[in-house]
Amino acid sequence: MGKFNQRNKSSAHKRNNKKFAPDPCKSDEDIVKDSIHLFYLDIDELLTNPNTTRRYKKMLRTGIGNPPRPQNAFMLYRRNQMAGPLFINRAPEDKKAKFISGEIAGFWNNETKEVMKTFYALQRMAKKKHGQIYENYKFIRNFKNQLKIRKTETYEESSVSSRSSSTETFPESSPNEVIASPNSTNYVSQSSTESFEFDSIISSICDNIQDYDIIYDSFGQPYLFNTKTDQICFLPNINFDNYQTNEMMLNTSQQPCIIQQPELANIPQSYNELANTIQQPELANIPQQSYNELANTIQQPELANIPQQSYNELANTIQQPELPTIPQQSYNGPEFIQQPELVNIPQQSYNELANIIQQPELATIFQQSYNGPEFIQQPKLANIPQQSYNELANTIQQPELPTIFQQSYNGPEFIQQPKLANIPQQSYNELANTIQQPELPTIFQQSYNGPEFIQQPKLANIPQQSYNELANTIQQPELPTIFQQERIYDYRPDFNLSQQILYNMLFEQSPPKQDGYSPGCSYKKST
DNA sequence: TATAATGCTCTCTGTAACGC
DNA sequence: GCGTTACAGAGAGCATTATA
Numbered sequence: 340m341g342k343f344n345q346r347n348k349s350s351a352h353k354r355n356n357k358k359f360a361p362d363p364c365k366s367d368e369d370i371v372k373d374s375i376h377l378f379y380l381d382i383d384e385l386l387t388n389p390n391t392t393r394r395y396k397k398m399l400r401t402g403i404g405n406p407p408r409p410q411n412a413f414m415l416y417r418r419n420q421m422a423g424p425l426f427i428n429r430a431p432e433d434k435k436a437k438f439i440s441g442e443i444a445g446f447w448n449n450e451t452k453e454v455m456k457t458f459y460a461l462q463r464m465a466k467k468k469h470g471q472i473y474e475n476y477k478f479i480r481n482f483k484n485q486l487k488i489r490k491t492e493t494y495e496e497s498s499v500s501s502r503s504s505s506t507e508t509f510p511e512s513s514p515n516e517v518i519a520s521p522n523s524t525n526y527v528s529q530s531s532t533e534s535f536e537f538d539s540i541i542s543s544i545c546d547n548i549q550d551y552d553i554i555y556d557s558f559g560q561p562y563l564f565n566t567k568t569d570q571i572c573f574l575p576n577i578n579f580d581n582y583q584t585n586e587m588m589l590n591t592s593q594q595p596c597i598i599q600q601p602e603l604a605n606i607p608q609s610y611n612e613l614a615n616t617i618q619q620p621e622l623a624n625i626p627q628q629s630y631n632e633l634a635n636t637i638q639q640p641e642l643a644n645i646p647q648q649s650y651n652e653l654a655n656t657i658q659q660p661e662l663p664t665i666p667q668q669s670y671n672g673p674e675f676i677q678q679p680e681l682v683n684i685p686q687q688s689y690n691e692l693a694n695i696i697q698q699p700e701l702a703t704i705f706q707q708s709y710n711g712p713e714f715i716q717q718p719k720l721a722n723i724p725q726q727s728y729n730e731l732a733n734t735i736q737q738p739e740l741p742t743i744f745q746q747s748y749n750g751p752e753f754i755q756q757p758k759l760a761n762i763p764q765q766s767y768n769e770l771a772n773t774i775q776q777p778e779l780p781t782i783f784q785q786s787y788n789g790p791e792f793i794q795q796p797k798l799a800n801i802p803q804q805s806y807n808e809l810a811n812t813i814q815q816p817e818l819p820t821i822f823q824q825e826r827i828y829d830y831r832p833d834f835n836l837s838q839q840i841l842y843n844m845l846f847e848q849s850p851p852k853q854d855g856y857s858p859g860c861s862y863k864k865s866t
Numbered sequence: 867t868a869t870a871a872t873g874c875t876c877t878c879t880g881t882a883a884c885g886c
Numbered sequence: 887g888c889g890t891t892a893c894a895g896a897g898a899g900c901a902t903t904a905t906a
Contacts, residue, residue, distance in 0.1 A: 389871075392872085409905090411869095414872095417871065417903085418872080421872065439872075439902085
């Protein structure tokens with residue numbers, strides 16, 4: 340469509356907008372409710388920006404992105420039409436968007452005033468809902484020249500390191516300085532075959548870690564820099580990308596984060612609040628609604644195949660057929676809220692559970708988990724079917740599983756320690772690789788799912804320390820190990836960022852190796 | 867004038883597997 | 887080692903209207 344036409348239609352829409360202004364005698368909700376227009380999507384679903392879009396998926400992949408704009412009347416109309424029988428069963432060759440858009444535009448322009456009025460009401464409702472989800476959202480236009488700059492920045496970022504989302508990360512390390520360094524006399528080792536030197540350097544780091552920094556050249560290649568001797572060491576044996584999460588967390592916890600990218604200003608507010616709490620603004624960009632897609636993105640199809648709303652299938656996946664006895668709605672979203680008959684958690688049932696799994700000391704933990712203030716203040720969330728936990732305990736014979744599930748409902752720790760919400764969600768990949776227990780990431784994902792997260796952001800705050808403590812209690816040391824790889828709460832305050840990364844690399848269990856970069860990346864590795 | 871959604875097509879880039 | 891080919895993944899473009 341040409342610019343000229345678009346400008347003409349733009350003026351037409353202004354007329355329409357005035358024509359279909361809010362009705363002072365009727366709310367938008369009533370307008371929609373009274374409409375006889377056929378809706379092929381649930382109204383609530385229609386009003387919500389879909390999570391199947393490319394921008395959403397990109398945000399899942401990169402963790403960076405601004406909230407989508409609220410849908411306008413035509414977009415709502417088009418989306419509804421696309422879900423209708425006229426288009427949904429159409430052959431792929433007839434589904435080209437360029438034709439469909441025109442076709443739907445034709446429908447739109449021929450619609451009655453009543454239908455138009457309905458969709459303008461929906462537009463206002465969508466905007467309202469959008470405002471609830473993304474508080475303080477403000478649309479920031481991305482001009483073409485800015486886009487070009489941003490693309491360049493993105494290219495450089497990707498070629499430098501996926502860890503470094505901004506240049507503020509390492510202001511003390513100028514890439515130019517570093518790239519010249521390998522040619523200098525201070526350069527220690529560049530060949531991966533020089534393992535002896537590498538080992539000796541690592542040994543030196545262990546003894547004097549505070550003398551070292553990590554610096555990067557313009558290709559993103561990390562080097563070890565001895566601040567006392569000014570020596571630079573190439574680190575061929577360490578995949579720094581594995582420590583992305585650690586660095587991100589350290590970076591934001593120890594250094595002020597300056598957001599220069601305009602798109603970051605539009606972080607959904609609900610995530611903003613979370614991020615503010617945990618002092619990790621970049622984590623706010625992680626879409627929390629869909630871990631299936633995340634699993635798809637991270638190329639772990641087996642994770643993606645675990646339906647999050649279904650414990651039956653989960654149980655099948657992990658080959659524990661007895662798990663289907665877990666009432667599924669109790670863990671998930673609106674269904675749970677809409678089933679008021681599931682009331683009153685008998686406290687002793689958790690004692691019994693603990694007894695059954697032969698760890699009486701857990702009884703206390705369980706009771707706390709289910710009796711926090713939220714339980715009292717949010718009675719509808721208390722609707723956890725009770726006998727199910729008994730049945731679960733009777734059947735599963737895996738004490739850690741019920742424990743994990745219950746964590747999802749948050750004990751007092753959660754309320755009293757909101758800052759412990761720092762579960763890096765991008766790290767499910769590494770988590771899944773590490774633990775090799777597909778049910779565990781799935782379980783954790785449950786904790787973040789569903790509308791409750793958006794509507795009740797505090798419910799997302801799973802206290803991670805409690806996992807460690809819990810895991811210690813039940814004598815499953817692998818659990819704290821898993822989480823420790825993903826977070827650093829016990830970082831050394833006397834270390835700077837680089838030293839902390841080194842510290843974690845050297846003294847913590849190495850995360851699984853990953854590909855250096857995925858196909859399609861338009862940058863070359865340094866040689 | 868970018869962008870909200872959509873699904874297809876095309877282009878670009880990197881990698882692997884070949885043959886020479 | 888070099889060139890070619892095939893493949894995969896990512897991203898842009900298209901086409902629409904309304905909006906900031």
